[in-house]
Structures are given as structure tokens and as C-alpha cells.
Amino acid sequence: MGRLVIIEDVEVLKLRLEKALEDNGIIGFDTICNHQVRTLRSNIVFKEALLVIIDLDNQDLDLKVAVETIREHSFQNNIPIMVLSGNSDLTTLNRAIALGCTDFILKPFSNETFIRKVVLNLSKMDPSQIKIGKEARVQHEEEGIHMLKWNTAFEIGVQSIDDDHKKIIEHFEKLYLLMKSGQGHAYYPEFLAFLEDYVDTHFEREEALQREIEYDGYDEHLHLHNEFKLKIKELISAHGTEEATNNDLIRINLFIKDWLIHHILLTDNKIGLFISAKKRSHQAASTD
Numbered sequence: 001m002g003r004l005v006i007i008e009d010v011e012v013l014k015l016r017l018e019k020a021l022e023d024n025g026i027i028g029f030d031t032i033c034n035h036q037v038r039t040l041r042s043n044i045v046f047k048e049a050l051l052v053i054i055d056l057d058n059q060d061l062d063l064k065v066a067v068e069t070i071r072e073h074s075f076q077n078n079i080p081i082m083v084l085s086g087n088s089d090l091t092t093l094n095r096a097i098a099l100g101c102t103d104f105i106l107k108p109f110s111n112e113t114f115i116r117k118v119v120l121n122l123s124k125m126d127p128s129q130i131k132i133g134k135e136a137r138v139q140h141e142e143e144g145i146h147m148l149k150w151n152t153a154f155e156i157g158v159q160s161i162d163d164d165h166k167k168i169i170e171h172f173e174k175l176y177l178l179m180k181s182g183q184g185h186a187y188y189p190e191f192l193a194f195l196e197d198y199v200d201t202h203f204e205r206e207e208a209l210q211r212e213i214e215y216d217g218y219d220e221h222l223h224l225h226n227e228f229k230l231k232i233k234e235l236i237s238a239h240g241t242e243e244a245t246n247n248d249l250i251r252i253n254l255f256i257k258d259w260l261i262h263h264i265l266l267t268d269n270k271i272g273l274f275i276s277a278k279k280r281s282h283q284a285a286s287t288d
């Protein structure tokens with residue numbers, strides 16, 4: 001049976017991650033320290049690994065070496081590598097993506113987020129290889145609220161799409177500032193209404209662009225949009241007429257931040273890359 005490997009030096013975090021996995025019936029994991037990455041032991045555990053989780057805050061971590069070592073020893077062709085980071089600096093995350101990491105979680109994160117990501121990444125692998133004893137139990141933990149600012153790393157190079165992305169980040173920032181001043185509850189319904197409209201207009205614009213350029217990742221992207229739409233619908237119908245609770249605010253803050261970063265950086269960004277590659281091949285063809 002394949003296993004999960006966690007590269008974590010901080011004892012407290014190591015214990016917390018292991019407990020979250022065990023509590024959710026996810027068994028079969030090894031935790032190693034950063035300095036063990038290039039040892040015989042890690043070479044053995046990487047062989048069987050189905051998912052590797054690396055803490056970018058490990059001291060003296062050389063992510064390039066770690067990723068290369070994992071890929072060299074893993075029996076899986078495209079083993080998912082997830083990074084944990086306390087640094088929301090997009091340059092750090094972009095570098096991790098460029099090195100071949102496939103997913104990331106920003107600290108602080110809830111056990112719910114961690115388990116959801118683990119299950120999601122494992123579900124992309126052969127299901128017979130991993131044992132998830134029962135449906136992942138999730139628990140919501142109250143945590144600090146998160147801020148997100150527009151950064152050029154979010155740009156995909158298509159003006160109308162970048163403008164839409166700026167707009168949702170501005171609304172997110174407004175929610176954050178109002179939450180900080182204790183006025184987030186009143187803004188919550190307006191934020192939901194914005195999201196409801198946004199998922200129609202922005203997603204449609206992005207999907208139309210993908211059809212126009214004959215984007216090869218269209219179906220997968222559409223699926224992710226539809227999942228997000230569904231989640232927004234659920235939030236709207238769960239809200240009703242009651243005033244939003246602190247938990248509602250914290251939950252939406254975490255959910256939107258997480259989704260925005262992942263979707264724009266990992267998924268929307270690929271559209272920009274596709275367009276650039278297409279332009280390059282047209283240019284090359286016209287100079288031939």
C-alpha cells in the first residue's frame with residue numbers, strides 16, 4: 001500500500017498533522033526531518049509514497065533538492081507534492097510551483113483544510129493504493145482572519161480577466177477590513193450577493209475565452225468553476241435571513257482566500273501560459 005510522507009522539523013506541527021491524519025482514518029504515513037531527505041531511509045519511503053507534504057519553513061530546506069530527490073525515487077510518475085508555508089509572499093509560492101510542487105497550504109491552517117487537501121490530492125492517485133478508513137471527519141477551528149492583497153504574481157496577462165480578479169480581491173480585502181473593525185456581519189450578505197454575480201459573469205468570461213482559444217484544459221477548469229458555484233449556492237441558502245455569525249465570517253474568509261490563491265495561481269494562470277505558448281508557436285511558424 002502506498003503511503004504519505006511528511007517532511008516536517010517542528011515537533012508540535014508534526015504531532016498535530018499526524019493526529020489529524022489518524023483522527024480522520026488516514027493511515028499509512030511517515031514523517032521525516034529535513035536533514036533526512038537525502039538519506040537511505042527517505043529514499044525508501046519516497047519509493048512507496050503517494051503524496052509528499054513539505055514544510056517550506058523547515059530550516060535549511062533546499063526545496064529544489066527535495067523535489068528532485070522525491071521524483072527520482074518515487075515509483076509514481078507524477079507524485080503530488082504539497083507545500084506548507086507561513087509565508088504568503090507569492091514569490092515563494094510561485095517558486096514552489098515552478099519547481100514542481102502541485103499544491104500548497106498557507107499557515108495558519110485548520111485541520112479541516114489540511115485533511116480536505118490531503119484527501120483531494122490522494123483522490124487523484126490510484127484509490128486502491130491508499131487506505132482512508134472512514135469518510136474524513138472535518139472539524140472547524142477558529143483561527144485568525146486572513147488578508148490578501150493584489151499582487152502582480154496574480155496577473156495572467158489578459159486584461160479583462162486580471163481586472164475581474166482584482167475586483168474579487170478588492171471585495172475580499174473589504175470584507176477583511178470590516179471584519180477587523182467588527183462590521184463584517186452587516187457586509188456578509190452583500191459579499192455573498194457579489195460572489196453570486198461574480199461566479200456568473202467572471203466564470204462565463206473566462207470560459208468563453210477558453211473556448212475561443214481552444215484551451216486544452218477547458219473541461220477540468222469548467223468542473224472547478226462549477227464546484228465553486230455550488231459552494232457559493234450552498235453558502236447563500238445556508239445563510240437565510242439571520243445575521244451572519246463570527247463562524248460564518250471566519251469560514252468564508254478562509255474559504256475565499258484559499259480558493260482565490262489556488263484557483264488564480266494554479267488554474268487561471270495556466271490559461272495565460274497556454275496563450276503565450278500559442279503565440280510563440282505562431283511566431284515560430286510565421287518565421288519559418
Ligand SMILES: [Fe+2]
Nearest residue numbers: 206263267268
Ligand atoms: Fe478560473
Ligand SMILES: [Fe+2]
Nearest residue numbers: 165206264268
Ligand atoms: Fe478566474
